[in-house]
Each structure stands twice: as structure tokens, then as C-alpha cells.
Amino acid sequence: MTLDDLKHAQRERLIFLDRCLTWRGMANRRDLIERFGISTAQAALDFRVYLGLARSTPPIYDPVRKTYIAASEHEPLAPSGLTEAFDILASDDESTPSAALPRPERKADRRTIALLHQAIRSGKAVHVRYTSMSSGADDGQWIAPTRFTSDGESVHVRAHSFKHGEYRNYLPIRIDPDSSFEEKLLAEPLPVDVDWNTRAIIWLRPKSGLSDRQASVVRREFGFEGEFLRVETRKALEFFFNRRWGLDEKGARLERAKTEYEPIAPAWPNDH
Amino acid sequence: MTLDDLKHAQRERLIFLDRCLTWRGMANRRDLIERFGISTAQAALDFRVYLGLARSTPPIYDPVRKTYIAASEHEPLAPSGLTEAFDILASDDESTPSAALPRPERKADRRTIALLHQAIRSGKAVHVRYTSMSSGADDGQWIAPTRFTSDGESVHVRAHSFKHGEYRNYLPIRIDPDSSFEEKLLAEPLPVDVDWNTRAIIWLRPKSGLSDRQASVVRREFGFEGEFLRVETRKALEFFFNRRWGLDEKGARLERAKTEYEPIAPAWPNDH
DNA sequence: CATAGTCCGTATAATTTTTAATCGTATAAT
DNA sequence: ATTATACGATTAAAAATTATACGGACTATG
Known part of the structure; x- marks a missing residue:
């Protein structure tokens, strides 16, 4: 019996329960009831199933505090990071501003995104007018x-540009919504997207100039023990890496030590 | 009949369906089946319910393409931004690196977080040893x-520091896991957290020096038409704003025009 | 032009999940 | 002592979901 044997709905509930125990160290039926709108009876059933699953380190009911308390050596059923933790820890007051700092939210045109998605699915080229920050709108080109890709700030479309004879990342919002969006079947198969299919392994270390003590704080914060922190991405996204990780900022606490590249075994042969 | 009348599980499914139609412009029963592991019959029922809800701009079945196509004036049942769109657009290949650039993931100690959470709930002070980047570990203090708060990179605890006589943001990872974590009831109620209860309204504009054309690209990307983009947060989080929005970076395309403050009506009177 | 394949839809009964309604126990507060 | 609120358990009823079978519309293919 594992999480995977359950239906989606109950699995979601048990994962939530698991995270409450992991990050709050405690959980109630009430937590499930409020989050998922289920009955007390169902919440009690969920708890029983959970106790069955967490056989190695089950939470224990504390009658004094009237809650389940996670075992001190609690082993989460499903892994979760700080992001998921925050979801569970920040009890939100809808009305007031959020407890989280708002992010720059980039916009996009629904219709443009859908057209791109359909072109991707059907393997067609589309005619678009693209505006770049430097040179302004072009006269239209086939891509x-x-x-779709994300650099963490915004969503990009990865596309082969016939004009430039290479793969590039485009920002959908910069595609003119009044482009023709004419579609064309590809005369010949696209070239392989080499940068996409190259793994970039980036090794980071505490910024030189930091004291040993400071370096060890940095290691603890980013969760590595040895000399380097290993981060893996695709070569096609490497351009955005420094900005995402703030490496070029004044207060940066990490720096790149080295970068290695290796081909990614394609999921399907000849993946474009 | 609205989304809210449905059970959690079906509502989740219909929201997913709604997003498929919004961002892909198309949807199948198969999408629901794969995502939620339901039967074809149930997926067909979900579609019928959806069609009942989306009475104003219902999607239409296209027998040629064998999918539902969103109406051109499709009105989403539930709002969603580019983040949610990406979840739906990026079909993930578990095995290979993600299509999204990895973010710096900050770590945290489960036990520390749980202890803090319980101190928050019970309104107690705890004794911790805190390590700051500059001055190293202290000898322990009561906070x-x-x-919990988030600056988008990491999770903070907002706490009143008795040592400093003010509210501060602490990084849980910098709390020594071997702190005593001794608890103490508060002798007197905490002072009001003024910065937390102050709304900071930040007005941004395209960075000066940009051409008119560039400025209009920026406006489109961030989704504002007039002179300013209005962003709202709490004064307690304002310190992190510039970094989160990259305003101090070289390539910044927005700059702060002005900032206004106003008290937030407390959800409960005397909210600490 | 027949055939297979894939999408849609419908309808039925069988099964599983969830609820509603009660009851019992332990703890804390008044 | 009484009340309130956690928890637990059990029952029958209701609701959601599945398994299965069938038929229609369209495409692609030999």
C-alpha cells in the first residue's frame, strides 16, 4: 500500500496532511476539513489511511493538545521544499495584502499562446511579427x-527561426497579436536543437572573498556540504542563469566555479 | 450553478479544463483522464458540467480535429496567470532536465520550522541562537x-526581537538547530507590528532613458497602460522589493516613481 | 470503398467514496 | 457539574465514480 494506490482526490489530501506534519509538526482533522471541504467522517478515514501508510514513523495523538503530533523522526511520504512549506505555513487573509512579496507578473495574450501551442502540437511554422527591445518590430518572419520554456520570470517559446537559421527563445508577449499567424507545413524536418538537448551542469561555490564562517553559512542556506553546489539545466536556458540566481548582483554570495556540458539522451530519438 | 457549488475534486478538474481551454485553446477528455486518473465516463460528465457553467462562451467540439476548441471570446471561469499557464503548457518529461530554469532553492530545518510554527500559534517567545552573515552566531536571544513571510527567494519568520526592541525578519535556516528552543509565555502583549500593518503602494514606470517605443514594450509586458504600474505589498517586505523586481540591476526596465504608505485595517483588532 | 482507429456521446448497473446522524471518550474552561 | 471541543467509531443513505457496452462522426489507409 502506497500513495500511488489511492485515487487522486484522497492522495492530494494525504499529501497535504503529510506536509502539515512535516512542516507544522502537527495536524488536525479540521485542517483537512477546511482545506478540502470534506466531512469529519471522511477526515477521520483519511487519518486512518495515513497512519497505515506512515507505518515507520507514525504521528501520535496528543490528547492534551488535541492534535496529532509528528514523530520526531517523521519521514515525509512525499518530498517537499520550502515553497510547499510556505503554502502550508502562511494562513492567508484574503482581504489584506499577501504575506509574500509580489513578483513581477508578466502578461501574455491568450490567443497568441494558444496559437503557438497548436503550432507546436501540429509541427507547423507560423508567421509572426516580433518586436525586440532594441530594434523594434520586424516585418514578419517564419518561426x-x-x-514552452520558463526562465522563472516569464514564459518563453523555444522556436527555430528561419530568418536566423537557429533556435531562439521568444517572448510571446512581444509577438504582435495582429500578426497574420499564417501556418505552413514544414517542408523538411527541423534541425536538432542542440542547445536544448545539451545538459549544462553548473558548479557554484561560495563567493571568493567571503570568510570561512560566511562561506559555511552560505553552504548551509543552499544545502550543500562539499566545495561545490551542483545545479543542472539545459544549455538553452543557461543565458538566464546568472540573473535568476543573482550572481551578477552586488550582494551575490555564490559564484560560478565551472560549467560542464553533456548531451541529453533524447526521450524520443530525433527529438527536435 | 457556479464552480463553488461543486465538490473540491470536481472543481479542481474543471479549473484544469478551463485553463486548458484558456491557454491551449483546446481540450480533450483525454487531458482530464491523464491528469486526474478518472474514467472516460467521468471525463464526459465533467465536460457536460463545464458546458453548463460556461454558458456565455462555451467551447465547441470540432469533429475534424477531434477536440473541443475554445470560443474565440472565451471567458475563463477562474482567473489564471502565466505561471498557471506554464504548468499546463509544459508537458513534462520527468526524466530529462525540466523546461524551466531551476531556482535557487533555500533549505530549512523541519524541526526548527515546526517549533517556530507552534510558538506562533501559542503566542510564546522562544530562545534561539541566530547567526547573521556579518557578525556570526550570537549567544542566544528571545524572539x-x-x-511566516516570503520574499520570493526564501521563507522568513517575522518576529519581535526583545534584544533589539523591534520586529525583524529572520531566516529560519540561520537559527541554530541546537538552540535551546526554550519557550516562555509573554509577560505582556506584544507591541503592534507597525511595518507589517502598513500598506506600501509602489508606483513603477518604464526606466527613464528608454525610448518611447521601448517604454511601450515594457508597458505591454507588465500589463499597464497609463504612466504607472501599481504594486502593493507590506512595508515590512519593502526592503526586498528592489531585488525581487531587479530594479537595481543593469538591465532594469522599470524604476520606482513614488511610494505611498497607508495603514492596513487590521483583520482582527489589535493584530500583533 | 471497406476497415480500422480515434475521438465524441449515451446509458446501465456495480462499486467506491463521501456524507449525515449518533454515540462515546478525554481534556480544559467556567 | 456543565459546557465546549477535540478526538474516535459506526450505521445507513447519498453521491461520485467506474466498468462496460453501444452508436455516431470523422480521418487515414490499403
Whole structure:
């Protein structure tokens, strides 16, 4: 019996329960009831199933505090990071400003995104007018979009540009919504997207100039023990890496030590 | 009949369906089946319920493409931004690196977080040893944690520091896991957290020096039409704002025009 | 032009999940 | 002592979901 044997709905509930125990160290039926709108009876059933699953380190009911308390050596059923933890820890007051700092939210045109998505699915090229920050709007060009990507700030479309003869990342919002969006079947298969299919392994270390003590604080914060922190991404996204990790900022506490590249075994042969 | 009348599980499914139609412009029963592990019959029922809800701009079945196509004036049942869109657009290949650039993931000690959470709930002060980047570990101090916060990179605890006589943001990871974590009832109620209960309204504009054309690209990307983009947060989080929005970076495209403050009506009177 | 394949839809009964309604126990507060 | 609130358990009823079978519309293919 594992989480996977359960239905989606109950699995979601048990994962939530698991995270309450992991990060709050405690959980109630009430937590499930409020979050999922289920009955007390169902919440009690969920608890029983959970206790069955967490056989190695089950939480224990504390009649004094009237809650389940996670075992001190509690082993989460499903892994979760600080992001998920915050969801569970921040009890939100809808009305007032959020407890989280707002992020710059980039916009996009629904119709443009959908057209790109359909071009990706059907493997067609589309005609678009693209505006770049430096050179302004072009007169229209054919691109063959292959997938969506994210640099953490905004969503990009990865596409083969016939004009430039290479794969590039485009920002959908900069595509003129009044482009023709004419579609065209590809005369010949697209070239392989080498940068997409290259793994970039980036090794970071505490910024030189930090004292040993400071360096060890940095290691603890980012969760590595040895000399380097290893981060893996695709070469096609490497351009955005420094900004995302703030490496070029004044207060940076990490720096790049080295970068290695290796081909990614394609999931399907000849993945474009 | 609205989304709210449904059970949690079906509501989740219909929201997913709604987002498929919004961002992909198309949807199948198969999408629901794969995502939620339901039967074809149930997926067909979900579609019928959806069609009942989306009475104003219902999607239409296209027998040629064998999918539902969103109406051109499709009105989403539930709002969603680019983040949610990406979840739906990026079909993930578990095995290979993600299509999204990895973020710096900050760590935290489960036990420390749980202890803080329980101190917040019970309104107690705890004794912790805190390590700051500059001055190293202290000898231990009493803090009264009040809530968790996020600056988008990491999770903080907002706490009243008796040592400094003010509220501060602490990084849980910098609390020594071997602190005593001794608890103490508060002798007197905590002072009001003024900065937390102050709304900071930040007005941004395209960075000066940009051409008119560039400025209009920026306006489109961030979704504002007039002179300013209005962003709202809490004064207690304002310190992190510039970094989160990259305003101090070289390539910044927005700059702060002005900032206004106003008290937030407390959800409960005397909210600490 | 027949055939297979894939999408849709419907309808039925069988099964599983969830609820509603009660009851019992332990703890804390008044 | 009484009340309130956690928890637990059990029952029958209701609701959601599945398994299965069937038929229609369209495409692609030999």
C-alpha cells in the first residue's frame, strides 16, 4: 500500500496532511476539513489511511493538545521544499495584502499562446511579427515553435527561426497579436536543437572573498556540504542563469566555479 | 450553478479544463483522464458540467480535429496567470532536465520550522541562537515569532526581537538547530507590528532613458497602460522589493516613481 | 470503398467514496 | 457539574465514480 494506490482526490489530501506534519509538526482533522471541504467522517478515514501508510514513523495523538503530533523522526511520504512549506505555513487573509512579496507578473495574450501551442502540437511554422527591445518590430518572419520554456520570470517559446537559421527563445508577449499567424507545413524536418538537448551542469561555490564562517553559512542556506553546489539545466536556458540566481548582483554570495556540458539522451530519438 | 457549488475534486478538474481551454485553446477528455486518473465516463460528465457553467462562451467540439476548441471570446471561469499557464503548457518529461530554469532553492530545518510554527500559534517567545552573515552566531536571544513571510527567494519568520526592541525578519535556516528552543509565555502583549500593518503602494514606470517605443514594450509586458504600474505589498517586505523586481540591476526596465504608505485595517483588532 | 482507429456521446448497473446522524471518550474552561 | 471541543467509531443513505457496452462522426489507409 502506497500513495500511488489511492485515487487522486484522497492522495492530494494525504499529501497535504503529510506536509502539515512535516512542516507544522502537527495536524488536525479540521485542517483537512477546511482545506478540502470534506466531512469529519471522511477526515477521520483519511487519518486512518495515513497512519497505515506512515507505518515507520507514525504521528501520535496528543490528547492534551488535541492534535496529532509528528514523530520526531517523521519521514515525509512525499518530498517537499520550502515553497510547499510556505503554502502550508502562511494562513492567508484574503482581504489584506499577501504575506509574500509580489513578483513581477508578466502578461501574455491568450490567443497568441494558444496559437503557438497548436503550432507546436501540429509541427507547423507560423508567421509572426516580433518586436525586440532594441530594434523594434520586424516585418514578419517564419518561426517553427517547438516548446514552452520558463526562465522563472516569464514564459518563453523555444522556436527555430528561419530568418536566423537557429533556435531562439521568444517572448510571446512581444509577438504582435495582429500578426497574420499564417501556418505552413514544414517542408523538411527541423534541425536538432542542440542547445536544448545539451545538459549544462553548473558548479557554484561560495563567493571568493567571503570568510570561512560566511562561506559555511552560505553552504548551509543552499544545502550543500562539499566545495561545490551542483545545479543542472539545459544549455538553452543557461543565458538566464546568472540573473535568476543573482550572481551578477552586488550582494551575490555564490559564484560560478565551472560549467560542464553533456548531451541529453533524447526521450524520443530525433527529438527536435 | 457556479464552480463553488461543486465538490473540491470536481472543481479542481474543471479549473484544469478551463485553463486548458484558456491557454491551449483546446481540450480533450483525454487531458482530464491523464491528469486526474478518472474514467472516460467521468471525463464526459465533467465536460457536460463545464458546458453548463460556461454558458456565455462555451467551447465547441470540432469533429475534424477531434477536440473541443475554445470560443474565440472565451471567458475563463477562474482567473489564471502565466505561471498557471506554464504548468499546463509544459508537458513534462520527468526524466530529462525540466523546461524551466531551476531556482535557487533555500533549505530549512523541519524541526526548527515546526517549533517556530507552534510558538506562533501559542503566542510564546522562544530562545534561539541566530547567526547573521556579518557578525556570526550570537549567544542566544528571545524572539516572539508572529508569522511566516516570503520574499520570493526564501521563507522568513517575522518576529519581535526583545534584544533589539523591534520586529525583524529572520531566516529560519540561520537559527541554530541546537538552540535551546526554550519557550516562555509573554509577560505582556506584544507591541503592534507597525511595518507589517502598513500598506506600501509602489508606483513603477518604464526606466527613464528608454525610448518611447521601448517604454511601450515594457508597458505591454507588465500589463499597464497609463504612466504607472501599481504594486502593493507590506512595508515590512519593502526592503526586498528592489531585488525581487531587479530594479537595481543593469538591465532594469522599470524604476520606482513614488511610494505611498497607508495603514492596513487590521483583520482582527489589535493584530500583533 | 471497406476497415480500422480515434475521438465524441449515451446509458446501465456495480462499486467506491463521501456524507449525515449518533454515540462515546478525554481534556480544559467556567 | 456543565459546557465546549477535540478526538474516535459506526450505521445507513447519498453521491461520485467506474466498468462496460453501444452508436455516431470523422480521418487515414490499403
